[in-house]
Structures are given as C-alpha cells and as structure tokens.
Amino acid sequence: MWSACVLFLAFSSAALALDNGLMRTPPMGWLAWERFRCDIDCQNDPYNCISEQLFMDMADRLSEDGWKELGYVYVNIDDCWSSKDRDAQGRLQPDPKRFPRGIPHLAQYVHDRGLKLGIYGDMGTLTCGGYPGTTLDKIETDAQTFADWGIDMLKLDGCYSNSSYQEQGYPMMSKALNATGRPIGYSCSWPAYQGGLPPKVNYTLLGQICNLWRNYDDIQDSWDSVMGIVDWFFDNQDALQPAAAPGQWNDPDMLIIGDFSLSLDQSRAQMALWSIMAAPLFMSNDLRTISSAARSVLQNKAVISINQDPLGIQGRRLLKEKSGIQVFQRPLSKGASALVFFSRRSDMPYRYTTSLKTLGYQPGVFEVFDVFSEQRLPELKDSTQFTVSINPSGVVMWYIYPAADRWKEAEFEGFSKKLIGPKFHRHANEVDAPLVL
Ligand SMILES: *[C@@H]1O[C@H](CO)[C@@H](O)[C@H](O)[C@H]1NC(C)=O
Numbered sequence: 001m002w003s004a005c006v007l008f009l010a011f012s013s014a015a016l017a018l019d020n021g022l023m024r025t026p027p028m029g030w031l032a033w034e035r036f037r038c039d040i041d042c043q044n045d046p047y048n049c050i051s052e053q054l055f056m057d058m059a060d061r062l063s064e065d066g067w068k069e070l071g072y073v074y075v076n077i078d079d080c081w082s083s084k085d086r087d088a089q090g091r092l093q094p095d096p097k098r099f100p101r102g103i104p105h106l107a108q109y110v111h112d113r114g115l116k117l118g119i120y121g122d123m124g125t126l127t128c129g130g131y132p133g134t135t136l137d138k139i140e141t142d143a144q145t146f147a148d149w150g151i152d153m154l155k156l157d158g159c160y161s162n163s164s165y166q167e168q169g170y171p172m173m174s175k176a177l178n179a180t181g182r183p184i185g186y187s188c189s190w191p192a193y194q195g196g197l198p199p200k201v202n203y204t205l206l207g208q209i210c211n212l213w214r215n216y217d218d219i220q221d222s223w224d225s226v227m228g229i230v231d232w233f234f235d236n237q238d239a240l241q242p243a244a245a246p247g248q249w250n251d252p253d254m255l256i257i258g259d260f261s262l263s264l265d266q267s268r269a270q271m272a273l274w275s276i277m278a279a280p281l282f283m284s285n286d287l288r289t290i291s292s293a294a295r296s297v298l299q300n301k302a303v304i305s306i307n308q309d310p311l312g313i314q315g316r317r318l319l320k321e322k323s324g325i326q327v328f329q330r331p332l333s334k335g336a337s338a339l340v341f342f343s344r345r346s347d348m349p350y351r352y353t354t355s356l357k358t359l360g361y362q363p364g365v366f367e368v369f370d371v372f373s374e375q376r377l378p379e380l381k382d383s384t385q386f387t388v389s390i391n392p393s394g395v396v397m398w399y400i401y402p403a404a405d406r407w408k409e410a411e412f413e414g415f416s417k418k419l420i421g422p423k424f425h426r427h428a429n430e431v432d433a434p435l436v437l
C-alpha cells in the first residue's frame with residue numbers, strides 16, 4: 001500500500017523540482033574528498049595531492065576503464081583547490097602551483113573525454129579547510145566564475161556560517177546559477193548543518209532549489225561509518241524518503257568501495273543500500289589502483305540499473321528482525337522492485353526464511369534475478385517459502401518482476417540479457433516446494 005502513496009508524493013514534488021533539467025536519475029561519478037582530503041603537499045606526495053594531475057588521472061581512468069559507459073561521468077573537485085586569496089577582481093582562483101593551467105583547461109580536458117567537471121564552494125566566510133568561502137555578496141560572482149570556467153556541478157558546503165545565513169544563501173546561489181544560463185548541478189550541504197530533519201529542514205524547499213543535498217555526517221573509511229549513515233537514513237525514512245524524486249536526491253555521501261576498510265560483502269552492502277536509497281553514486285577511491293573485486297561491485301550493471309531507475313522513487317526498510325536480518329525494498333518502473341536482505345550478524349552465513357507474500361507482495365508468480373551472483377533464479381509464487389543465505393555484514397539483492405504474461409516475460413528477458421549478456425541462462429526447474437537460494 002505504501003508504494004502507491006509514495007508514488008503520488010514523488011510525482012507531486014517532482015512537478016516543482018529545480019528546473020535545470022539535470023540529474024533526472026541520481027548523479028554518478030567520482031569525488032575527491034573521502035580518499036584524498038586536503039592533501040596539498042605536492043612536494044612530498046605528488047601522486048596523491050589535490051592538483052590538476054589528480055583530476056586528469058581520474059578523468060583518464062573514468063573514460064578508459066569502462067566507468068563512463070556505465071554512467072560515472074562526474075569528476076568532482078572538493079575542498080582545498082583554491083588559492084587562499086581571491087584575485088584582484090574578487091574572484092576565486094585555483095592554487096597556482098597545484099593547478100598551473102587553470103580550471104578552464106581542466107574542464108576542457110574532462111569534457112574532451114565525454115565527462116563533466118564538478119567544483120566545491122562554501123556558503124560562509126571560509127571553506128571547512130580554511131579557504132575563501134562564498135559570502136552573500138560573492139554569490140553572483142562565484143556562480144558566474146564557475147559558469148565561465150565550464151563547470152557542470154557545484155557542491156556548496158556550509159562551514160563558517162549560521163542558519164540565517166544559510167537560509168538566505170542557498171536559495172540565492174540556486175538563482176545565481178540559473179542566471180548564468182549554464183546548467184550546473186547543485187549539491188547543497190545545508191540540511192547536514194541543520195540536523196537533517198524537519199521542522200528545521202524544509203525538504204519541499206530543498207527539492208525546489210537543489211539537485212541533491214547532504215543530509216547527515218561525512219562518511220569515513222570505516223564500516224561503522226557506513227552503518228551509522230544507513231541507520232540514520234532508514235530510522236528517519238518517513239521524513240526523508242518522500243523528498244527524493246527525479247532531479248532532487250537525498251545524498252548519504254560517497255561510496256568508499258575500493259578503499260581500505262570494506263570487505264567484499266560490505267562493499268556489496270554499501271552498493272546495494274545506496275541503490276535502494278536512490279543515492280548519488282560518487283566514488284571516492286583511487287581508480288588508478290582499484291582492485292578488480294571492488295571494480296566488479298561498482299560496475300555491476302544490475303545494481304546500477306536499479307539505482308538509476310527512471311521513476312526515481314527512494315526505497316525503504318521493510319523489516320528489522322530480532323535475528324539481525326533487515327529487509328529493504330525499492331519500487332521500480334514497469335511493476336518491478338528491488339529487495340535487499342542484509343545481515344547485521346557477525347557469526348556465519350544466516351539462513352533467512354520468508355515469502356514474498358510476507359514481504360507485502362500481491363498474489364502472483366515472480367521472476368527473480370540475483371544481482372550479485374548475476375543469475376536468474378527459479379520463478380517464485382508469492383506464497384512460496386524460500387530461504388536466502390546471507391553472509392555476515394553482507395547482502396543478498398534481488399531484482400523482482402511479475403511474470404504475469406508473455407509481454408512482461410519478454411521484458412524480463414530483455415532486462416537480464418542487457419545486464420549480463422552471454423552469461424545469461426535460465427533455470428528450467430519449476431518450484432513449488434521450499435526453495436534454497
Ligand atoms: C532557469 O530556470 C528556468 C525556469 O525555472 C528554466 O526554464 C531554465 O531552464 C533554467 N536555466 C538553467 C540554466 O538552469
């Protein structure tokens with residue numbers, strides 16, 4: 001029942017969404033912060049410091065290693081890119097040693113590879129790293145500078161300001177970006193600085209002025225950090241879930257898959273839960289050295305296609321079992337849905353038994369595609385009891401489709417062929433008896 005209601009809310013807020021035509025599905029790409037922070041020591045750490053070379057390297061990897069084709073098109077600069085002083089005309093300028101050829105050159109380099117360039121600013125007197133912020137009197141100048149440089153997205157942080165300043169500044173920047181005439185995706189950190197929840201945060205207003213917004217704490221390279229974010233977002237899903245729609249997204253922060261802390265199961269869990277949340281997929285990792293295991297999680301076509309579903313309805317947590325198993329669901333276009341079975345246990349793979357009927361599905365027969373094993377499973381009746389084996393801190397993720405008639409059957413074949421090509425195969429066995437997957 002909830003999905004019909006959510007559908008209505010999603011459409012009603014989408015009608016008022018920020019009208020820059022951008023980010024009708026969650027944006028995807030790469031963002032420097034979590035992995036490279038404010039490393040400005042190019043003398044001693046030239047390979048990892050915040051410099052034009054780092055962003056050119058990532059642009060090369062995105063365009064040459066199969067990322068761009070999957071939708072990872074943004075190359076985003078975060079804090080610590082600028083000089084400590086504005087130029088003589090009061091404009092922001094990059095650090096001359098670390099960005100010797102300037103931002104327009106970098107934008108050209110990125111655009112030549114079919115990618116987009118994002119930059120970072122701060123609605124306040126200083127950025128979080130202590131670089132020049134965008135005060136109210138500098139909003140139009142900075143918007144115009146970014147447009148002149150060929151910037152495609154702006155993340156506007158909120159350090160060194162207060163709530164009344166932010167209440168004026170974030171909508172003003174939205175207007176100023178629009179006035180440049182250049183479509184620039186707009187990421188607002190505003191709600192994260194106001195506790196992330198109504199009544200302090202007005203998500204109706206955010207949907208009208210921003211394409212995405214950070215609601216909560218920065219992600220760190222740890223599983224605890226990922227879990228803190230997941231718990232906060234789903235504990236508050238009644239307030240957050242209706243805010244998402246095409247062009248306007250909640251942002252639980254970057255993917256840390258490919259960094260130092262997550263196991264393979266935890267990497268799949270982050271990818272699965274971010275896709276249930278219809279979250280932006282900004283990786284913050286080193287694409288020059290990423291492992292093939294991490295790459296295969298981030299490049300999994302089925303989970304990306306769920307994340308990018310055109311309806312743009314954010315999913316919800318359905319169940320929190322005493323056993324430590326949690327179940328999440330997201331409604332998708334054409335009557336499909338995604339289910340995630342997530343284990344918070346730390347002992348051994350847990351055998352969880354349920355049925356689609358128990359999870360609220362209508363009577364019928366369903367096709368099931370297992371996202372991470374990339375296999376089609378036997379057809380499932382709503383009433384059939386099945387058992388999934390879920391690894392500790394891991395997930396099982398399903399794409400589910402009603403197998404009601406021949407036309408829909410053909411659609412499903414198309415979906416799975418598109419996703420996994422020649423590896424696709426069909427299990428012939430019909431199931432009525434309890435099923436182990
Ligand atoms: C500016 O806003 C108007 C009206 O909301 C919209 O039609 C237009 O496409 C926007 N332009 C840009 C560059 O965002």
Ligand SMILES: *[C@@H]1O[C@H](CO)[C@@H](O)[C@H](O)[C@H]1NC(C)=O
Nearest residue numbers: 125160161162163164165166
């Ligand atoms: C908020 O910040 C602005 C600019 O620094 C300042 O003028 C104003 O007094 C501050 N307001 C409050 C309530 O602290």
Ligand SMILES: *[C@@H]1O[C@H](CO)[C@@H](O)[C@H](O)[C@H]1NC(C)=O
Nearest residue numbers: 199201202203204205206208
């Ligand atoms: C939230 O913002 C919307 C759009 O600007 C406005 O119509 C509404 O009154 C605001 N809600 C509250 C509680 O301030």
